[in-house]
Amino acid sequence: MIETILTLEQTELLQQLEVVSRRYQKRDQRFERIQDHYRREKAGFNGEKQLDYYLKLTPLSQACQLAALRLRAGDHYFQIDRLVLTRSACYVIEVKHLSGQVYFNKARQFIQLSNGNQRSYPDPLNQVQLQSNQLAMLMSDLGYFQLPIHPMVVLSHDQVLLNDNEHEDLILIQQLPERLTVLDQRYQVITTFNQIRKLANRLKQLHVKKQEDVLAKYDIPFSEIQVGVHCRHCKKGHVIRLHGNWQCPVCKNKDDDAHLDALLDYRKLISRYITNKQARYFLKVDSPYTIRRLFLKAQLPFRGKGKHTQYDLNTLI
Template structure:
């Protein structure tokens, strides 16, 4: 039973918004692009895992996605299955190319199109997450339940290899082996340890204590507001800025016109700067001069002006309102898999 769905990472949305408003010549652009690609691939990998998890969506299981818990330190879990006999923690990897493991040195390398990258052995990460989860459970009064970890690769274009004659840790699998591995765990732990009602209580407590990451990319990348390019971005060709005519926006590059193109700009402002916007800030971000036009555009969105109209409240939902930032139309210049 699914009790917590995936969350769109706020860090991903903020990076996507910055990426499309930062000149490609900016010294931090490539770093931001690479980090965005990594977040994007990770998020899409978590979604891709759902295809393989559907058979586990049964009444005796409680499934949670995108958990970020804290007990002495913060830890993140991609997917967690609470079973009466055991708990299964799944770390998702969405990499393509040749992936090599050296468990002796605690390393994983990925080679793709002649480009080699090094990562920490994901087993170390998974074991650390399992340890922290066990501590969290003990603090909640739950002990004696086995916590198993799996590192699951979801991309069909990945080749998993090993260094020398070492065996790849059996907890590292491709997604198509997930069902078999789950059945093996069921055979390994035949004893029912927790009633279904207790699993629900544990799951609800995890949802209650879930703390999504609040990212501050301006601080992380040492950016200033001046680095961000204002203006209405054309949803068709990305040209900036679209010009304001009587009642609509028009792109001078492709000729596309839109009545509502400024809404995505307000969403960008919400992610990057503040959940309130003044008329002056709106005119700067829309790249228009008319105070009246800016006021009318804000009022039409039912945004409430505060302090005699000094500022307007922006109210957007990160799970629902930012699909325009989750497009996969860009090439994977960073070497990660963005599209399954």
């Protein structure tokens, strides 16, 4: 079993794109671009999730793994989709979630041919090599210079056709368990599992989550974000506050806690903290007393006094 040190999570970008694609009001080109971006991010995430499954099937013992590890190198950052550490080597895995036919052309561009459309991507083997070089420098700073680093590219889409047999480090995801096992037998054991786990935890400490601001990225004013609480039952209606409860005018469902999802949207998109006034606007509630009651019931920690009181939404995550 490979021990997981850093678990795969949805990125801030993916979470924000999901909220914006639900709450952006206009149906313009910007909306199309956001939807497209959301679909691509989600596909990428699903591809990386597949890795969890195949790594579980890999019979490596005394090994660790870290998902979506983002590290600093001087004044910039680099990200490794998946890092597998054994007592013999470090495997830097780049995941490509592409469907259709993929191959290298003579100029060494990576080409995807899907539904009659041709698209070129930067050489993924070169990409993962660059990440490996940066990791090598960092590991040497940490005193782990002797551990060999082996880069590889994994194609995770089940509708991919790999048209290349020259590069043994470009593989289909189904081949990963076998490939890792064979490779790891080729390398010599040079350290202990204790050391490997220590290194994995050190790298986890150095991991820096990427901060995102999708509204700024797409230049969307907050006023164009739809406010209100959605029905969690039919997903269609906007619930309204009636006799101390949320009621959906479409499906007539009653839901005590429907506002929690809306507050979570606010947390993902706008800010960790919210005031009573901001909550009244976002939840479309007139009464400050109602908001106060909802916050008390959700046991949100707060700071400040009076109308400046800020409630912490992080506990809802």
